Amino acid sequence: MDNFSDHSTMTTADQLAIINKLLQAPEEAHALAQAGLVVDWVKSKRIVVLVRREKEESLMLITCKSQLPLSNVKDIAVDTAVAVDGYFKFDLDSGHNSGPDAVYITVTSRRQKFLLEMLPGYHTQNFVSEMYRLIEGLKETDTSSFTWLSKYNSHQMTDPSSPDTPVVDTVDTVPRMELAQGTAQPIVGRDRESVVIYQMATKEDQFTQLQELDLSSEAFLFSESVKEEEWMKAVTSSLHEGAEYTLLKHVRLVGMLLMVYSRTDLADQVTNISVDSVGTGIMGKLGNKGGVGVRLRIHATDVCLVNSHLAAHVKEYERRNQDYNDICSRMTFSQFERPCPDSMPMFQAKRIKVI
Secondary structure, X not given: OOHHHOOOOOOHHHHHHHHHXXXXXXXXXXXXXXXXXXXXXXXXXXXXXXXXXXXXEEEEEEEEOOOOOXXXXXXXXXXXXXXXXXXXXXXXXXXXXXXXXXXXXXXXXXXXEEEEEEOOOHHHHHHHHHHXXXXXXXXXXXXXXXXXXXXXXXXXXXXXXXXXXXXXXXXXXXXXXXXXXXXXXXXXXOHHXXXXXXXXXXXXXXXXXXXXXXXXXXXXHOOOOHHHHXXXXXXXXXXXXXXXXXXXXXXXXXXXXXXXXXXXXXXXXXXXXXXXXXXXXXXXXXXXXXXXEEEEEEOOEEEEEEEEEOOOOHHHHHHHHHHHHHHHHHOOOOOOEOOOHHXXXXXXXXXXXXX
């Protein structure tokens, strides 16, 4: 149950009225829910609010110094205001790792990205439903000026309608003051796995996967490919010039190629590196379809990266599901480079956890 329902004397309308005192007319808050803003491995208390101004909508993150439900406008302040327009994306966790106690939501708008943890309850359900209603009809071309958000975002660009203008991310550092005040707490236990998954998901546009790089008959028969070398050189030369990178491992299966790089100064912290490939193509074995994977351990966190190439077109969804299950069940890692004796995986243990 979310904390907004703890006191029967404070209705949703009462709390929206308090938030509206913080806003400037004609802006009006019409939906709210409690959330935890996840930054690195710290979760800070926030109130997520939908604010309407004529035909424009904004999602606002509001800080609160007091316990919920809201009781005084002096206790709250707008942390971030995001335009709900054609560049806005709202993704709800559809996996099983969040469990019954929390759901995870990623919010992306131009170059801003947020990870929110929300508690099940009436306000969360209502808020999520309202978000889906708003974005259902949005198109990439649906952009307005949203100049009214500038008074809530002193850090934001002058022209928020331009997706190419850099936006300063307001949640890229650990909220030390909130930790000191007790309004933020470290993420521990099983919640860390969900955060690892979502930290990677929020940066998925920084990952590049290669498929069908070589579909010649030689690629099916030989372990080496001229195109593999060409692509590896091209990727290596395109890495960010601001740091030095080391290729930890690469694996190829016909046209699929997965390369894992690390910053050179962090490479010594990566252990238990292993690779495997699973073909699910012709006769369920050949590598025109399937997946390649790299398993490794960074400090104390185990990570498995998989690049897959599955059957195309909507009608082949059953085949894709079967190939996915085959990759998860048949991909194993038994030979390790840089083994760490204190953290080696158990032999015969399931290598890929379905998430």
